Amino acid sequence: MSYHVNEKGFYGKFGGAYIPEMLYPNVEELRQNYLRIIQEPDFQEELQALLKDYVGRPTPLYFAPRLSEKYNTKVYLKREDLNHTGAHKINNTIGQVLLAKRLGKKRIIAETGAGQHGVATATVCALMGLECIVYMGEIDIERQAPNVARMKMLGAQVVPATSGSKTLKDATNEAIRDWINNPENTYYIIGSVVGPHPYPDMVARFQAVISEEIRAQLLEKEGTELPTYVVACVGGGSNAAGAFYHYLDESEVQLIAVEAAGKGVDSGESAATSILGKDGIIHGSRTLLMQTEDGQVTEPYSISAGLDYPGVGPLHAHLFESKRARFESATDEEALQAVLELTRLEGIIPALESAHALAVLDRLNAKPEDVVVINLSGRGDKDLSTYLKHFHFDEK
């Protein structure tokens, strides 16, 4: 079975480009050009140079001794939190902005949940001197204030999405509308492996640098390129797609995707799409989607703004359905405990999103000789106010 996109833009039955005609020329232009452009030597040269000297790649693959001791297995952390701007998102925005420039676009739009993609987009726009507009749910603007400040400082215009749940889904709707209204000069940098084909494939390719590095680094450290487990959190799923990419066809590597259970999968406040969702269409792609019986998109919930999305990328829907990946979920509370655990055991404060991946360590039943790679997708600075509130560090 293939886990990669086919020429029509589908992963199994998921994917495609379910878009209004108004978006057709933009998406078609991208579809016809993305593979050719990103394979050009001068594109790769510019991309690799920026990834190395600007983003700070390769990111370390860190053996976490105290975490390993606690769970009685070998735990490695892929330190995407050490990227410039503090998360994996910049791997993709660098790639897409270089592509946008080659397509002659002058204006960049993006959607963001936790703000990591917004910051990464604002950063590359500052770097390239391009106009940048970031759509962000009103609620997320409140809970991720430091990232909003960063975007503004970088010169981006942050536009609040005020419809629906006022989170990532609605920010995405607004960004798509902007694109419809500005079809010629504008490039839409989607931040996850969602949206119409070719976005899921393109974003996965830009994030695949993560698994490419893991293979090389693991070979050096463990004498094998193949870990027993690769664990990553999934909202839309871009960091997971990147961590899984070069392992998709290595069937002995177990891929673990961790969704946000919110207040519990059955609580009515959750974002665990693989359990709560069914086949549907959102943001131009056929995938697993949380929805009512009548096909209305359900409001998701997670304490982490980056996982607060009612769907997953079509690649993940396919990995779930084909059972290639095992889907787990972690509650808000479990994620918060994992934050504290990593902080106290290894001196690393993770993003709330990444903490969901850490939270399932005890459920893997990993053996002492197993190698577990957890993709630490982002750092926790942006979540400090949540941590402060939850752990009561503000009490005298």
Next chain:
Amino acid sequence: MKNRIKSLFEQKQKGLLSVYFTAGFPKLDDTETIILELEKSGVDLIEVGMPFSDPLADGPTIQQSSTVALRNGMTIPKLFEQLQDIRQKTQIPLVLMGYLNPVMQYGVERFCQKAAEVGIDGIILPDLPLREYVDEYKEMFEKYNLSKVFLITPQTPEERIREIDSHTNGFIYMVSSASTTGKTIGLAEQSQAYFQRVAGMKLQNPGVIGFGIHDRETFASACNHASGAIIGSAFVKALQQEGSLQQNISSFIQSIKN
């Protein structure tokens, strides 16, 4: 039975007025009242909107009417129930317009069958792409004698317009400019050039212009370039005025037509 959209365009080639409203708005049970009053006011074709939580191609007005309609309890089964006896009361062509996901959850074939049963003539699903339609659904739509109406925009290349024309049987929905619904800008010169370009292509289907048509001037101007025009957001706004629904509908339509 002959498709009512086909008959309409055979009888009337110019100045057609099509009106969109969101089913379940302002009140859940207004659907029949609005249809009958629109017909009485002299509208030629009606687009009944099936509300969706995430209407990508629509602007704030229709998004808001959709939100209210959903809150009122509108669903596809409920809408079919409301339309059950509509053909005993009117023969005006009726088009259902909405997004693919709710239709997919209802079941596309079941949807087509039920639509045909209550007397629907055409379907508009902006996010069902031409390719998927041709590969998966075209046979189904044709079996139930439903016109599938596609959108084109100023950016749609000629070759694709011809392809769309070859798979359409009803009319072509010409989006006036690059926009979501409800932008009340006038029809720019750029749009005029696009209208003329499409008119010059001598397509087999008539064209109807939509998006941004909101008053007598924009309606008249659109009618100069196509068989007719579609009003959506401006009508949805008119439904929210104080006063009776009937009064609001009739005075809005008079303001467009006379």
